[in-house]
Amino acid sequence: MTLAVDAIAWHQFFFVMFALLTCGFAVGVLFSGNIVRMAFYLVLSLASSAGLFFLAGAEFVGAMQLMIYVGGTLVLLIFGVMLTAQDRFISLKTPAGEWVLSLIIGGTLLALLLAAAFRYEGWQQAELGDTTPTSSQADTTARLGLSLVGVRPDKLDDSPRKAGMSGYLFPFIIVSVHLLVVLVGAAYMARAKKRTTTTAR
Amino acid sequence: MPVDLETILILVPEGALILSATALFVLGAADRRRSWWPVCATLPLLFALVMVVRDWGRPVLYSGPLIQDATGDTGRLLSVVLGLVMVLMAWRQTRRKLATEFFGGLLMVVAGLMLVSRANDLVFLFLGTELVSIPTYMLLFLGKRNRASSEATVKYFFLSLLASALFLYGVSFVYGMSGTTLLVGSGDLLGIRDKLPEIMQSQIGGLLPLGLVLVLAGLGFKITAVPFHFYAPDVYQGTTNVNAAFLACAPKIAGILALTRIVVNVVPAEFYLGAKLVIVLAIVTMTVGNVCALWQTHVRRLMAYSSIAHAGYLLIGLALGLASASSGGLHGLSAMLFYLVLYVVATLGTFGAFAYVRSRGEEAEHLDDLAGLSQTHAPIAAMLAVCMLSLAGIPPLAGFWGKLTLFSGAVELAFDMTHPMRGWFAVLAVAGALNAAIAAAYYLRVILVMYFKPPHSDSPVTADHGLQTVVAICSVLLVLIGADPGRLLDAIEPQAVRARQVPVEPELGMNAPDGEQIPE
Numbered sequence: 001m002t003l004a005v006d007a008i009a010w011h012q013f014f015f016v017m018f019a020l021l022t023c024g025f026a027v028g029v030l031f032s033g034n035i036v037r038m039a040f041y042l043v044l045s046l047a048s049s050a051g052l053f054f055l056a057g058a059e060f061v062g063a064m065q066l067m068i069y070v071g072g073t074l075v076l077l078i079f080g081v082m083l084t085a086q087d088r089f090i091s092l093k094t095p096a097g098e099w100v101l102s103l104i105i106g107g108t109l110l111a112l113l114l115a116a117a118f119r120y121e122g123w124q125q126a127e128l129g130d131t132t133p134t135s136s137q138a139d140t141t142a143r144l145g146l147s148l149v150g151v152r153p154d155k156l157d158d159s160p161r162k163a164g165m166s167g168y169l170f171p172f173i174i175v176s177v178h179l180l181v182v183l184v185g186a187a188y189m190a191r192a193k194k195r196t197t198t199t200a201r
Numbered sequence: 202m203p204v205d206l207e208t209i210l211i212l213v214p215e216g217a218l219i220l221s222a223t224a225l226f227v228l229g230a231a232d233r234r235r236s237w238w239p240v241c242a243t244l245p246l247l248f249a250l251v252m253v254v255r256d257w258g259r260p261v262l263y264s265g266p267l268i269q270d271a272t273g274d275t276g277r278l279l280s281v282v283l284g285l286v287m288v289l290m291a292w293r294q295t296r297r298k299l300a301t302e303f304f305g306g307l308l309m310v311v312a313g314l315m316l317v318s319r320a321n322d323l324v325f326l327f328l329g330t331e332l333v334s335i336p337t338y339m340l341l342f343l344g345k346r347n348r349a350s351s352e353a354t355v356k357y358f359f360l361s362l363l364a365s366a367l368f369l370y371g372v373s374f375v376y377g378m379s380g381t382t383l384l385v386g387s388g389d390l391l392g393i394r395d396k397l398p399e400i401m402q403s404q405i406g407g408l409l410p411l412g413l414v415l416v417l418a419g420l421g422f423k424i425t426a427v428p429f430h431f432y433a434p435d436v437y438q439g440t441t442n443v444n445a446a447f448l449a450c451a452p453k454i455a456g457i458l459a460l461t462r463i464v465v466n467v468v469p470a471e472f473y474l475g476a477k478l479v480i481v482l483a484i485v486t487m488t489v490g491n492v493c494a495l496w497q498t499h500v501r502r503l504m505a506y507s508s509i510a511h512a513g514y515l516l517i518g519l520a521l522g523l524a525s526a527s528s529g530g531l532h533g534l535s536a537m538l539f540y541l542v543l544y545v546v547a548t549l550g551t552f553g554a555f556a557y558v559r560s561r562g563e564e565a566e567h568l569d570d571l572a573g574l575s576q577t578h579a580p581i582a583a584m585l586a587v588c589m590l591s592l593a594g595i596p597p598l599a600g601f602w603g604k605l606t607l608f609s610g611a612v613e614l615a616f617d618m619t620h621p622m623r624g625w626f627a628v629l630a631v632a633g634a635l636n637a638a639i640a641a642a643y644y645l646r647v648i649l650v651m652y653f654k655p656p657h658s659d660s661p662v663t664a665d666h667g668l669q670t671v672v673a674i675c676s677v678l679l680v681l682i683g684a685d686p687g688r689l690l691d692a693i694e695p696q697a698v699r700a701r702q703v704p705v706e707p708e709l710g711m712n713a714p715d716g717e718q719i720p721e
Contacts, residue, residue, distance in 0.1 A: 109411075112408075112411050113408075113411075115407070116405055116407045116408040116411070117405075119404055119405065119407060120404045120405050121404055168324070170266065170325070171266075171324050171325065171328055174316070174325075174328045174329075174332060175328065177219055177223075177309065177332065178328070178331060178332060178335055180223060180226065181306065181309055181332075181335050181336050181339060182335060184226050184302060184305070184306075184339065185335075185336075185338060185339035185342065188299075188302060188339070188342070188343070189342060
């Protein structure tokens with residue numbers, strides 16, 4: 001005896017739900033004039049796209065999406081906006097010219113992407129296969145961490161020459177150098193701000 | 202699993218620069234006087250120069266994400282020389298308190314430029330360009346602190362972030378289609394270039410041009426091509442002359458080198474859509490830059506529009522490279538690199554001279570501050586005139602040969618009866634020639650002000666020997682290259698060709714089994 005619950009394709013259901021939420025709130029950002037609401041819609045849209053990543057089995061990317069984009073946007077936009085916004089910045093009016101321009105650019109990009117996507121045969125036959133990720137695909141975090149220190153667990157069987165080049169240790173080091181520069185710059189800016197306030201006093 | 206030892210070995214100069222920059226950041230905090238730090242910045246640069254010269258002309262070596270070839274050698278040498286010249290310019294011009302941060306950031310930028318010139322991987326390409334951008338934000342902030350410069354810095358910061366995002370978006374398309382970030386594979390490791398025929402035949406191959414256009418947009422910001430140019434005048438005006446010199450050169454070198462790498466490796470042979478787009482961009486960029494420069498009275502604003510115009514000339518080389526990729530001719534790309542070198546030399550000299558001139562204790566801001574320079578300081582005026590004439594492309598000087606190689610490439614394609622885009626290149630050549638004529642007007646105006654207007658202040662210069670040396674070196678280089686352009690052009694030309702031709706042989710030899718699979 002099959003339950004009614006089993007008859008529903010939950011994976012597809014959640015995919016459609018998250019996709020609709022992502023797009024809906026994105027449109028909400030576009031049409032809202034109040035900056036606080038825009039920030040809130042943006043957070044919801046980003047959170048729903050994190051749900052899409054989880055569904056695709058990319059749990060690490062999903063978690064990063066939640067932590068960095070949702071968390072960061074939440075703190076930065078909501079608090080930043082609430083603390084600093086003056087009345088004239090709270091509600092934004094987009095001039096008609098900018099609407100036309102952005103519609104042309106965004107519309108062109110959307111049309112190109114849709115055209116390319118629908119040229120792909122898998123998209124033309126609307127067949128819903130089993131897209132649920134297997135559990136072997138799901139432990140992405142450990143594999144990503146290993147790749148960052150130079151080991152690619154998925155490429156261990158390759159020839160040694162190929163395998164030695166596939167890690168991401170060097171990019172990882174360069175990113176850490178970026179971070180150092182950012183920290184020095186940020187420290188300088190913060191210090192300089194303190195100095196200007198003391199001289200103002 | 203360790204990365205290949207050879208990969209680490211060819212990165213020694215970059216590693217030395219990054220380590221010394223880190224040491225400058227950390228140790229600088231302990232020393233309050235900060236008077237001998239420029240020396241500490243010069244030493245690793247000299248070391249890198251020695252290493253680069255020693256590695257010059259080594260055989261092409263693909264080592265995973267890095268490539269050792271002649272385009273890379275040219276880029277590395279140019280970056281190190283830029284770093285040395287910038288240290289010389291900033292030696293006395295930087296405030297003592299900020300010296301370590303400034304020189305540390307400068308070393309980081311040079312390391313980033315060297316990484317870009319060596320990158321054989323989209324990840325490295327991006328990280329390298331970011332290693333140029335991120336310290337640049339800091340350097341802009343360190344230069345000067347007032348309302349105008351804060352606004353300029355914030356503007357540059359946000360637009361640069363937007364450009365990086367565009368670049369990444371484009372890269373993600375390319376990666377999504379090819380499944381690898383490697384540009385050229387080696388051994389049994391396939392790169393984007395090896396998978397290109399496969400991608401173009403696949404169903405989603407139509408997205409590759411879109412990805413490339415986005416990449417072009419992201420890099421177009423770095424070289425101040427026109428739709429992304431509007432930050433340049435404000436930012437140049439808001440910052441110091443030394444910083445403006447840096448801003449006019451470093452991002453442009455990064456952008457052009459990255460474009461060269463991508464055009465040589467990732468662009469499909471018959472990418473005429475891209476060539477047409479670049480031609481339109483080139484014409485618009487040249488014209489906007491030159492026409493807007495005509496009525497500027499602020500020296501750095503003038504040079505900002507001038508640098509926009511030169512980005513347009515550089516794009517001619519890119520268009521040539523895109524349109525002639527099928528015929529294998531890399532004339533356009535080597536002409537572009539040649540022009541880049543000449544542009545960097547002339548621009549550094551010009552900004553050095555501007556930083557040298559003082560009016561009322563401040564840096565030179567307006568064209569009038571240069572009035573009568575020929576009477577008060579004849580050598581500087583003469584050398585600045587050489588830089589101006591070279592930028593304008595007046596015959597005996599180096600800039601003329603740069604423009605000649607670019608324009609002759611366009612004319613060659615315009616008269617090539619079989620080429621499908623000959624009409625486009627005819628228009629491009631005419632537009633380029635017209636623009637060179639417009640440009641001469643404002644460069645000559647600077648000379649006019651220096652030589653025919655009476656001086657209005659008694660001693661309008663600083664006693665900074667570093668700046669004098671920079672201006673002297675640059676102008677002498679311009680005259681020397683102008684006298685014998687073939688030597689430099691030869692040093693660049695066969696290298697670019699080598700970059701494309703050599704990898705084909707091992708590829709065909711070693712990838713025979715893979716090669717059979719591709720046509721299916």
